[in-house]
Amino acid sequence: NNRVTVIGGGLAGTEAAWQIAQAGVPVTLYEMRPVRTSPAHHTEELAELVCSNSFGAKNSDRAAGLLHEELRRLGSGVIATADKHAVLAGGALAVDRAVFSGELTRMLANHPLVELKRSEVTQIPQDTIVVLTTGPLTSPQLTNELQKFTGMEYMSFFDAASPIIVGESIDKDVAFLASRYDKGEAAYLNCPMNKEQYLQFYQALCQAEQAELKDFERETAKFFEGCLPIEEQARRGEDTMRYGPLKPVGLFDSRLGDFRAPENQGKRPYAIVQLRQEDKAGQLWNMVGFQTNLRWGEQKRVFRLIPGLENAEFVRMGVMHRNTFINSPQLLEPTLQFKTNNNILAAGQLVGTEGYTAAAAGGWLAGTNAARLASGKQPLAMPETTMMGALFEFISSASPKHFQPMPPNFGIIPSLPTRVKNKRERYGKYRDRSLADLATWKQSLTPEAIVVN
Ligand code: FAD
Secondary structure, eight states: OEEEEEOOOOHHHHHHHHHHHHHHOOOEOOOOOSSSSSSSSSSSSTTOOOSSEEEOOOOTTHHHHHHHHHHHTOHHHHHHHHHTTEEEOOEEEEEHHHHHHHHHHHHHTTTEEEEEEOOOOOSSSSSSSSEEOOOOOOOOOHHHHHHHHTTTTOOOEEEEEEOOOEGSSSSSOOEEEGGGGSSOOOOOOEEOOHHHHHHHHHHHHHOBBBOOHHHHHHHHOOOOOOOOHHHHHHHHHHHHTTTTTOOOSSSGGGGOOOOOOGGOOOOOEEEEEEEESSSSSEEEEEEEEOOBBOOOOHHHHHHHHHOOOOTOOEEEEEEEEEEEEHHHHHHBBBTBBBBBBBBEEEEEEGGTTSSHHHHHHHHHHHHHHHHHHHBBBBOOOOOTSSSSHHHHHHHSOOOGGGOOOOOOOOOGGGOOOSOOOOOHHHHHHHHHHHHHHHHHHHHHOOOBBBBOO
């Protein structure tokens, strides 16, 4: 029986199961929702996006964009579906989340080689090839099982989700449509603040009441710097938000006319809150960078101090959750196989790659390798000069003592043979090298070596 088991139908598990089935290998995909749910998921669909609807920058000379492009060239089901259901988001690849997850669920459920089981797995099967993709909110029982299997304590930190607001409830006489530096079509609603409004908001935010952290979470809490709660940013200093998500640069209100005109000098807002379009119809807007742990009533009170949001209707409040990942440098090969049991593979947030696209990328490799193992072929590692290869090399070889989750970025890619000073040019060269090496690697996959052990 060469059937593969994938545990967890999130971004990584959905991609893994799709690759396995597309390779002609039968696969059972276990997803615990809706029988059991996580603190962050809201639906029973596969590949649910728990927070933002964005997969990051689109351009392939940006780290996220390069990862999209590599996955596109490798036949990723997740990225093909994201491309198909993209919504306007300036320079980012963002999707209509309901349509996106709905379609991936149907693709998997209708695939003749996929058996979709809705139940929680509490033990790691020993007699078959397994891909573990249970994500940052792996159910507690399986977490215990993983602790036994890896012999390790877990590392935990916090992630946080931003509130979502109904578009109609935003005052469009105040908020204006624009993308930063006019990139792409205008896809953000921007709420400008003068100094007095900003300071009033800042003070209210610093004093607002937070939700109680659970004992375990308080003990182990570490903020993930890329996803700091807005109130924590405020507490770091009066201007921290103005240099972060509320920075007032590169956004021009076209109602003022030419922003370079002398009469418009000095009209730059003191701070700007941005809202990103969530759905194709533009009915839902996500507060950019407003992940928060404030009590829900406090969120409404404080966020309605923002000009344009006085009557905001919230469809989802911001939340914060524990995030769990294994110590991959100690445990995994760059093929995403466990060192102690090569028939068990893992991918996604659980292995310490950060973000939706990175999870899909891990799902692609773990799924491809699980299918290869099931067919008697050698598992593969990817060229380190690709963003995917660099990520998997990083998580399997970083210092185990200081291991932290890693999003795609150019800092983990091997340097170019000659130094290129200009950043954009350098990133373009990384992209060219990556896509060329990926093409060569793909060609070299045949004829395939047979596993001899
Ligand atoms: P998931 O997508 O979470 O999938 C894991 C799946 O496994 C889930 O469907 C779960 O129900 C299932 N499962 C768990 N345990 C079991 C079990 N025992 N048996 C069966 N099924 C099980 N990333 C971003 O790129 N952008 C963001 O804005 C963002 N915001 C986040 C906000 C929060 C609150 C959290 C917790 C994470 C956020 N992340 C964000 C990170 C995000 O989780 C990952 O990018 C992505 O979802 C990881 O994909 P995954 O497949 O590893 O995990």
